[in-house]
Amino acid sequence: MTMNTQGRPTAPGEAAVTATDTFTGNRALQIEEALLFEIGRYDVTGVDLDEPETFTPRLGKLARKTPIDLPGLSEPEAVRHYVRLSQKNYSIDSGLYPLGSCTMKHNPRLNEKMARLPGFADVHPLQPLSTVVGAVDLMAELGRWLLEMTGMTSVALSPKAGAHGELCGMMAIKAAIEAKGEPRNIVLVPESAHGTNPATAALIGFKVVTVPARADGTVDPEAVKALLSPQVAAIMLTNPNTCGLFERDVVEIAAAVHEAGAYFYCDGANFNAIVGKAKVGELGVDAMHINLHKTFSTPHGGGGPGAGPVVFSERLAAFAPLPFVRVTAEGPVLVENEIELEGGETPFGRMVAFHGQMGMFVRALSYMLSHGGDGLRQASEDAVLNANYVRVGLRDLMSQPSGDRTCMHEVLFDDHFLDGTGVTTLDFAKAMIDEGYHPMTMYFPLVVHGAMLIEPTESESKASLDLFVATLRDLVLKAKAGDTARFLEAPRFAPRRRLDETRAARQPKLKWEKPEPWSEAAE
Amino acid sequence: MRYLPLSGTDRSAMLARIGVPSIDDLFADIPKRLRVKGLDLPKAAGEMSVERTLGRLAAKNVPASTVPFFVGAGAYKHHVPASVDHLIQRSEFLTSYTPYQPEITQGTLQVLFEFQTQVANLTGMEVANASMYDGSTATAEAVLMAHRVTKRKKAVLAGGLHPHYRAVVETTSAMAGDNVVALAPDPAGTEDILAAIDGETSCVVVQSPSFYGHLIDLAPIAEKAHANGALLVAVFTEVMSLGLIEPPGAQGADIVVGEGQSIGNPLTFGGPYVGLFATRQKFVRQMPGRLCGETVDAEGRRGFVLTLSTREQHIRRDKATSNICTNSGLCALAFTIHMTLLGEKGLGRLARINHANAVELAEMLVEAPGVTLLNDSFFNEFTLRLPKDAAEVVEALAARGILAGVPVSRLEPGRPDLANLLVVASTEVNTVEDRTAFAAALQEVLA
Numbered sequence: 001m002t003m004n005t006q007g008r009p010t011a012p013g014e015a016a017v018t019a020t021d022t023f024t025g026n027r028a029l030q031i032e033e034a035l036l037f038e039i040g041r042y043d044v045t046g047v048d049l050d051e052p053e054t055f056t057p058r059l060g061k062l063a064r065k066t067p068i069d070l071p072g073l074s075e076p077e078a079v080r081h082y083v084r085l086s087q088k089n090y091s092i093d094s095g096l097y098p099l100g101s102c103t104m105k106h107n108p109r110l111n112e113k114m115a116r117l118p119g120f121a122d123v124h125p126l127q128p129l130s131t132v133v134g135a136v137d138l139m140a141e142l143g144r145w146l147l148e149m150t151g152m153t154s155v156a157l158s159p160k161a162g163a164h165g166e167l168c169g170m171m172a173i174k175a176a177i178e179a180k181g182e183p184r185n186i187v188l189v190p191e192s193a194h195g196t197n198p199a200t201a202a203l204i205g206f207k208v209v210t211v212p213a214r215a216d217g218t219v220d221p222e223a224v225k226a227l228l229s230p231q232v233a234a235i236m237l238t239n240p241n242t243c244g245l246f247e248r249d250v251v252e253i254a255a256a257v258h259e260a261g262a263y264f265y266c267d268g269a270n271f272n273a274i275v276g277k278a279k280v281g282e283l284g285v286d287a288m289h290i291n292l293h294k295t296f297s298t299p300h301g302g303g304g305p306g307a308g309p310v311v312f313s314e315r316l317a318a319f320a321p322l323p324f325v326r327v328t329a330e331g332p333v334l335v336e337n338e339i340e341l342e343g344g345e346t347p348f349g350r351m352v353a354f355h356g357q358m359g360m361f362v363r364a365l366s367y368m369l370s371h372g373g374d375g376l377r378q379a380s381e382d383a384v385l386n387a388n389y390v391r392v393g394l395r396d397l398m399s400q401p402s403g404d405r406t407c408m409h410e411v412l413f414d415d416h417f418l419d420g421t422g423v424t425t426l427d428f429a430k431a432m433i434d435e436g437y438h439p440m441t442m443y444f445p446l447v448v449h450g451a452m453l454i455e456p457t458e459s460e461s462k463a464s465l466d467l468f469v470a471t472l473r474d475l476v477l478k479a480k481a482g483d484t485a486r487f488l489e490a491p492r493f494a495p496r497r498r499l500d501e502t503r504a505a506r507q508p509k510l511k512w513e514k515p516e517p518w519s520e521a522a523e
Numbered sequence: 524m525r526y527l528p529l530s531g532t533d534r535s536a537m538l539a540r541i542g543v544p545s546i547d548d549l550f551a552d553i554p555k556r557l558r559v560k561g562l563d564l565p566k567a568a569g570e571m572s573v574e575r576t577l578g579r580l581a582a583k584n585v586p587a588s589t590v591p592f593f594v595g596a597g598a599y600k601h602h603v604p605a606s607v608d609h610l611i612q613r614s615e616f617l618t619s620y621t622p623y624q625p626e627i628t629q630g631t632l633q634v635l636f637e638f639q640t641q642v643a644n645l646t647g648m649e650v651a652n653a654s655m656y657d658g659s660t661a662t663a664e665a666v667l668m669a670h671r672v673t674k675r676k677k678a679v680l681a682g683g684l685h686p687h688y689r690a691v692v693e694t695t696s697a698m699a700g701d702n703v704v705a706l707a708p709d710p711a712g713t714e715d716i717l718a719a720i721d722g723e724t725s726c727v728v729v730q731s732p733s734f735y736g737h738l739i740d741l742a743p744i745a746e747k748a749h750a751n752g753a754l755l756v757a758v759f760t761e762v763m764s765l766g767l768i769e770p771p772g773a774q775g776a777d778i779v780v781g782e783g784q785s786i787g788n789p790l791t792f793g794g795p796y797v798g799l800f801a802t803r804q805k806f807v808r809q810m811p812g813r814l815c816g817e818t819v820d821a822e823g824r825r826g827f828v829l830t831l832s833t834r835e836q837h838i839r840r841d842k843a844t845s846n847i848c849t850n851s852g853l854c855a856l857a858f859t860i861h862m863t864l865l866g867e868k869g870l871g872r873l874a875r876i877n878h879a880n881a882v883e884l885a886e887m888l889v890e891a892p893g894v895t896l897l898n899d900s901f902f903n904e905f906t907l908r909l910p911k912d913a914a915e916v917v918e919a920l921a922a923r924g925i926l927a928g929v930p931v932s933r934l935e936p937g938r939p940d941l942a943n944l945l946v947v948a949s950t951e952v953n954t955v956e957d958r959t960a961f962a963a964a965l966q967e968v969l970a
Contacts, residue, residue: 025824036637036863045869047604049951052879059768059878060900062731062738066773068766069644072866079606082634082860086615089630093614099623106526107618110570115791116608119581124594125793126929127585128921134583135792141580148563160656160794161849163836171698199836199846203667204698208841246552276562278553293849297526301611301853302631303621303653303813305795321694339936349694353597353659353687353782354793362577369573373564375524381546382529388549389537406549433627438620444837461528462537494626497821501625504818504830508807510650511640 030495033084037512040071046078088495089302090438096460096468100410100441100453101194101242103272103294105383110370111297111363120362125354129334135358140325140332142365146290146311149376150271151281154317156310156324158356162269163196165289165308166236168351170200172287172312172319173234173263175348179319184233184262190219192243192445197236197267206233213447216402217243217412221252228260238267239283240274242445243402244387244410244453254284263287263316271295272457273384273409276377286313292357296364307360322350382458383409386465390456393469397476401448409457415450421479425450427487428475430498434491435471524567585926587790591957593884595904595948596734596929597658597685597760598793599785602952607787607860611853621813621852625828626820631852632827635815638859645765645862646779647772648801652812653829654855655798655847658782659688662728662758663695664800664811664845665778669726669754670701671809671844672777677702678726679719682709683733685760686934692728708935710897710906710944712737717747724751726778730758731771735931735946736901738768745775754778762786762799763950764902766867766874778802786865787857797854808834811845873951877903880958881949887962888947891969897944904948906931910969913945919968925961 025032057063073081090097097104115121123132143155156172159165170187177184187201190211198208209227214220218241235257239247247253254264266280266288272295274280280288292298293306300306312320323336324347334355335341371379384407391411395404399416415425429439429452441453456465478486491497529537534546543549550558568576587600594600611617615630622628622635635653642651655661666678678696680689680703689705696703706714712733720727727748731739745755757771759781771779784796802810808831816830836843865873881903889896893910909916913930920927928947935941949958 033633035633036859037640040863040866042866043868045866045872046606046864047869047873049869049872049876051872052876055879055882057878058882058885058898058900059902060738060740062740062768062900064765064767064769066647066770068867068870070641070862070865070867070870072868073863075604075606075864078860078864079610081863082610082616083613085630085633086610086613087630088628088633089615089619090624090627091615092618097620099620102620104618104620108526110573112612112617114574114577114581117578117581118586118588119578119584121789121791122586122588122600123584123792124587124592124600124790124926125598126596126933127587127594127926128917130918131585131921131926132792134580137583138577138580145564160660161847163846163848164656164660167846171694174698194848195835195837195840195843196846196848198841199839199843202841202843203846204695205700246550248552248554251554251557274550274553277550277559278557279559282557291849299617299853300620300849302616302619302628302634302856303852304849305656305797305851305854306849307795322690336933337936349697350687350690351660351694352691352794353657353685357794358792359789359795366573366577369565369568369576370526370570371524372567373562375527375567376564377559377562378524378527381549382527382534384549385529385534385537385541385546388541392541406543406551408549408552429624430626433624438627439624458527458529462533464528491626495629496626496824496826499625499820499826499828500818501828501830504816504828505833508814508831509817510636510807510814510830511643512636 031084033081035512036081037071040073042071044072044074046073046075095436096456096464097438098440098454098456100455101269103455103457105297105457106459107297107299108367111366114366115359115362120358136325136332136334138365139361140327142361143325145368146309149275150288150311151279152311153314154312154320156320158321158323158352159289159308159310160352160357161304161306162289162291162308163200165310166196166200166267167203168310168321169265169287169289170204171348172316173265174204175319176316177233184231186232188224188227188232188235190237191447192217192241193236193238194242194267194269201236216245217241217447218245218247219253221249221256224253225256228256228262232260232262234263234265236265236267238270240270240408243412244407246408250283258284269294270409273380275380276373277380281313286316292360292364297367298360298363305357305360307357318344318346319348322347323355379458386456386458386460387411389465390454390469394472397473410453410455412448413452414448417476418479422484423479423487425452427490430490431475431487434493591925591960593928593947593949593961594926596946597782598790599761599948599950600790600952601785601950603787603789603861604864607857610860611857616856617853622829625826629826632815634856634859636817636827638855639815641859641862642799643801645770646801647770648779649804650807651801652810652814654851655800655812656851657794657796657798658760658780659691661780661798661800662688663691665756665780666692666726666728668778668809668811669756672754672806673725673752675723675725677704677723678728679724680705681716681729682706682714683712683735683737683739684728684730684758685734688758708941710735710941716744720747720751720753722751724753726754726756728756728758732761732764732902732904736898736905738900738902741771741774741776756780761902761904763874763877766870767878768902783858787861788854795851795854797851797858809844810834812847812850876951880953881905884949884958887958888965890962891965893969903950904946907945907947909943909945912942916968920964923964925964927961
């Protein structure tokens, strides 16, 4: 979920060694691959097209005079280039990917197949509505599932990702406050929150006030009450929280927030733990985004795309942005413009061009239909069962910041168990890479020292978890036994050793530049 | 359930190991009265059943490939080479997370470095980020960035900006307490943008080709903006146009944003797409979004990492340049692969085909009675004034099996002066038969 912000600087140290002496620099299946710009040529293209017949251009005086500077590759070269690059990536398809809060669960291929049906992939957002009836029906159906699972009143499907969903929810809250003419400009955010929460609140002019956490990482209703005032617009709370715990006082917190005239925004990043177990509408939540790319299995794609629909309580339902799907007796209607609004519909504006991440809607609905209501509940139960199984497997060797207690879908450790070993959380994570695992989320949440947040998800078998637990136990024992080189030099077997992040930031090189001296003759 | 590996026996053994009698004991923190008994949703379904259900919905839509298709206005039907969709479905790309552990995500990182370079070169800028959600949100972010750079709060939006983009900027600005001066819709491409720039202007946002298809000369706008201490934010919705027209970077733009869908990505009813974002080196620390940078590893070998992250939300929290986290990684990959296959040789040719098709189509359509072309210049899209309501004409043509374009009233409803305007796009997918059919049907409908 987050990057190294506190760990050992990842500059090459004395541990640097040269481990390869092959002519190519390759190591069997690990093939070095040059940049496209080093292997491409300006007179090569991998797409066969016929030059158009003579015509009179209508470009005015704006025809391109500047060279584009983009080399091309033939199809075989391009395929090999990108296949080789792909082989330098870890993925959920190749192994356990326990990034806490990121929910790296299996991505069913049926979803991909469905999203590629021409009726979904090959329709334009602005072709006549009479030719996209099935697309609007699908949006309505997805909305129905999300509202049933959350017990909420209305849904905005258009936000493009989790953080965009947060923005949507907070904009609705701001609109509701302005509609009442109230001068509320403070948003309460717990220390353990994702960085996107304070960033979102600040983006639209709210002042962020931090709520201190209790020793176990949960939010104390008394601490919230002490901060509530007529200036408070909302609280942004993640539940289950980023320590992997269900906020057991959530109902009391919601009541106090509402009593003070404020709204309750829930960060739904961890919704996958409670589908079919609790409805956020009944917990007092007023708005929550749902990461379709976490809970509902749409692939993360190396950083996106995601989708972040937002569900609203009755208090905020009317403020859902354009476009939205209005459910009528004659069927669902896509409402795109203010002029089409009916009584009681007061959207705060528009967040995106067109209608949202249709490709993700199809994948998520495919996942939901496959599971059914009971299967979704079972998935949440298995996710929580797997996390607790890992917790119990490691609790005697690793340290938990709030003592040993039941967790939800992810289990949080701190670095106390590494005291005196000379090994940091970062080193420990890098050693996991050599064992064939993607590390857990490190140094997040910020409230825990050297945090390691493990989310195995429901996609792992018992045998997979047994091996994972055994591997981590072995690493802990090795760290405690003084085998520090194994950690400080890690990763030793990955496509790259530790990378110099300091250098990257101090001398930013953000695009490929032609080497000097450069001349056409040298090509 | 086929996606859940745990068997009943596994679950019992695991509960025993944890030391609780039932799964509900693990949910003990949820107050009892709030625990859900069940959901009013269908039961689990096998692959065949899901395919049937979703196949029925898909069959109620008309795919672009099945008809003469001329719909654009911010999303474009292009041909995507087969290898692109194959490569982006490689497990290691598709099912990887954001590259937070660079030693085992060099594949994604090198792709991002290639993507950033391609976008920077194509736009004529010095630096590009690793993608935004789409063109509209990238535009809103560009305005926020311009406010940070200039320490002013007034954005001027040209009348040729896509109406949805304008709405996204207006919504964001209203919420953030910033000012927006949106010029009236400019279907003729003749507005006086220069007059709207003054000493309080943070940025002027100009789309070229405009929503109505006009190619806008950005150089004088950049000059006036800079003379007033403002930035020029150049916007495009059709990235393919950059294969044929002078890039915004060469015309003085300070920030260039746009929609990258046309390269590598299908229409998909509006998303997911890929926002492109490029700027000058001197503004890099005010940029939103992720950046990939080159460095070396402990053995001195070249490698790539996410960098300059002190701008970002996970480090800076409420002081971040943006709240963006997940972006459009896989769509950026599709863009990069398609662009690599094209190269500048293929891109230039593809752009010429688009332009040639549009020129020919425009010449054919103005033959219909009462139809006038509003553009002196255009790339692959132009605006027609029809002798009657454009939405009605589009419906009549749809009934004849032709998807003819976007009536401006779909995005600018309730404006009689725009009701007869039709935005028409033509790309490489259109054949001469498509164009002939469209022109003939338009003649009929207007007769």
